[in-house]
Amino acid sequence: MRTQTIERTDTDERVDDGTDDDAPKFFHYVKKDKIAESAVMGTHVVALCGEVFPVTKAAKPGSPVCPDCKKIYEKLKK
Template structure:
């Protein structure tokens, strides 16, 4: 019986930084929606509509994602003052 050991040289691999948070949400945004509706959604699981029209059920920390550019543009175009109470 003959034992043979060897060393294999692997080609250089491309090292690209992972910009994702590891949860598959690297392309998600934080959206603007009514604060009370978001709170209600966390409790009931009911979908919420963002200013940009996106409908979703909030479940992640919005601080981890960039602000939706469309929501931001709409929000900045709203009149300043007290938010409407529902």
């Protein structure tokens, strides 16, 4: 029995350079109860600033926040 090596020429050798092309520029404030629904069902959410989008990523601590959402949120807290 012999083992034969077959060379694949169709491999994809992408390197993760830490940049994510579909990463949002800012994370927005949206209603909590809509986040899971959007992530699972693909429905769109409306941020405090008015931006409409489907939830595709979760914000991590220290992530950049939309300045407009932040201003509106601060006014609502008062």
